[in-house]
Amino acid sequence: xxxxxxxxxxxxxxxxxxxxxxxxxxxxxxxxxxxxxxxxxxxxxxxxxxxxxxxxxxxxxxxxxxxxxxxxxxxxxxxxxxxxxxxxxxxxxxxxxxxxxxxxxxxxxxxxxxxxxxxxxxxxxxxxx
Numbered sequence: 001x002x003x004x005x006x007x008x009x010x011x012x013x014x015x016x017x018x019x020x021x022x023x024x025x026x027x028x029x030x031x032x033x034x035x036x037x038x039x040x041x042x043x044x045x046x047x048x049x050x051x052x053x054x055x056x057x058x059x060x061x062x063x064x065x066x067x068x069x070x071x072x073x074x075x076x077x078x079x080x081x082x083x084x085x086x087x088x089x090x091x092x093x094x095x096x097x098x099x100x101x102x103x104x105x106x107x108x109x110x111x112x113x114x115x116x117x118x119x120x121x122x123x124x125x126x127x128x129x
Contacts, residue, residue, distance in 0.1 A: 039084055040115045044069060044077040049112045052087060052104035060100040078102060086111055 040046055047067045051058055058066075064074050081087040086108030090101045104112070 036118060037111055037115050039080065039086070040111060042077070044073060045081055046115075048074075048078060048081060048102070049086060049104060049108060052102055053109060053112055057090075057101045057103045060102070063102065081108065084108075084111075 040049060044067060048063060051063060051066055060071075060074065060078075063078070064071065067074065078087065078089065082089050084107075085105055088103045088105055090103065092099050092101075
């Protein structure tokens with residue numbers, strides 16, 4: 001420290017602004033009330049939620065075709081959204097054929113709206129520069 005208890009010039013401790021990026025174990029993360037929902041930010045999960053937001057319900061096969069993904073990949077990402085209670089998974093049978101359908105929950109819709117609002121504000125800020 002310099003005289004009078006002040007930090008040396010150029011080495012001031014700066015508090016991060018809300019929503020500012022910081023480094024954790026070498027990875028950039030956001031913090032604060034405007035932080036992106038990392039669960040939704042992943043491309044496949046954003047695709048699932050977006051598709052369900054504009055369709056009342058979708059089958060596993062329809063989502064797989066729309067998102068051009070594999071059974072395993074879709075299954076893993078859908079399960080994460082289900083664990084977060086962003087989507088509901090309903091399993092039934094049509095005759096003897098199993099049928100899996102997904103529906104977005106109210107919590108999932110709110111989370112997607114927050115995410116989209118945040119992305120829109122980032123886009124506006126970038127265009128203003």
